[in-house]
Amino acid sequence: MLEKFEGIIIRTTNYAETNKVLTIYSREHGKIALMARGARRPKSRFASSSQLFIFGTFVYQKSSGIGTLNQADIIDSFREVRSDLMLTAYAAYIVELLDKLTEDRSSNPYLFELLYQLLHHLNEGEDGEILLRIMETKMLTFSGSAPTLHQCARCGSTELPFNFSLKFGGAICRRCLVEDTYHLKVSPAVMKLLRLFQQLNPTRIGQISVKKETKAQLKEVLETYYQEHVGVYLKSKRFLDQMDKYL
Numbered sequence: 278m279l280e281k282f283e284g285i286i287i288r289t290t291n292y293a294e295t296n297k298v299l300t301i302y303s304r305e306h307g308k309i310a311l312m313a314r315g316a317r318r319p320k321s322r323f324a325s326s327s328q329l330f331i332f333g334t335f336v337y338q339k340s341s342g343i344g345t346l347n348q349a350d351i352i353d354s355f356r357e358v359r360s361d362l363m364l365t366a367y368a369a370y371i372v373e374l375l376d377k378l379t380e381d382r383s384s385n386p387y388l389f390e391l392l393y394q395l396l397h398h399l400n401e402g403e404d405g406e407i408l409l410r411i412m413e414t415k416m417l418t419f420s421g422s423a424p425t426l427h428q429c430a431r432c433g434s435t436e437l438p439f440n441f442s443l444k445f446g447g448a449i450c451r452r453c454l455v456e457d458t459y460h461l462k463v464s465p466a467v468m469k470l471l472r473l474f475q476q477l478n479p480t481r482i483g484q485i486s487v488k489k490e491t492k493a494q495l496k497e498v499l500e501t502y503y504q505e506h507v508g509v510y511l512k513s514k515r516f517l518d519q520m521d522k523y524l
Contacts, residue, residue: 279347281336282306285392287372289329291317297327299346300376301335304389308381311337313346323349330355330368330396355400366520367405369513371395371412377509378420391415391479398482406492407485413499414474422446422506426472429453439468441498443505461501467494 284303292298297316302308316323326333326349336348358364375392379385395408417423425447428435434450441461442449448468449460470487487495503509 278339283334285332286329287376304386307383308379311344311346326351355396357400366517373511373513374416378416394479394482410495411474420507438465463494466491
């Protein structure tokens with residue numbers, strides 16, 4: 278039986294001498310793996326449509342195990358992303374984070390829309406670093422580790438300004454600072470952006486201008502929070518960190 282769906286390729290794995298296993302994130306099925314037979318051959322009909330980040334329509338043969346790709350048509354190749362090393366690195370981080378924090382065949386139209394919009398805006402030249410921070414903040418919710426950002430994570434106070442507490446998992450007010458001597462001192466702009474990213478509708482993502490020092494604090498907060506509360510290791514992050522040394 279043949280089935281058809283739209284999706285974005287988030288991982289490719291070589292299989293045997295000529296085949297590829299494509300991991301595709303779709304609106305209908307969530308994350309699904311398909312065998313693309315012969316895709317590694319230069320003249321394969323799947324040569325162009327089986328690449329990382331391709332957004333396309335896929336037709337596959339269902340089976341008791343992994344499905345077999347029957348037809349693939351490209352909707353958007355995100356050409357700019359695929360032709361620029363830094364943009365490719367940002368996109369690789371986005372798809373790897375999604376892959377690590379989602380289960381197979383767990384449908385989530387919201388995450389599909391988030392993935393598409395982030396790749397689209399990256400392709401259109403929006404700030405890749407900010408798009409990564411949006412992705413990181415959003416995925417904390419789906420990992421079950423979302424920080425408390427609209428009130429003090431310890432006492433519930435809404436009195437500003439807040440700093441950030443790894444111990445209590447989110448915002449911490451001035452009165453509670455003594456309870457976490459290792460809290461992160463961050464600017465009000467950082468806390469405001471974290472709250473924005475957490476609530477932002479993916480279809481409303483636009484150009485966001487952020488100062489260099491604010492970006493640095495955002496990265497520190499989210500990087501440290503992931504280490505303490507999520508514990509995922511991403512190969513793409515190591516590459517990005519190496520790239521940052523040369524920027």
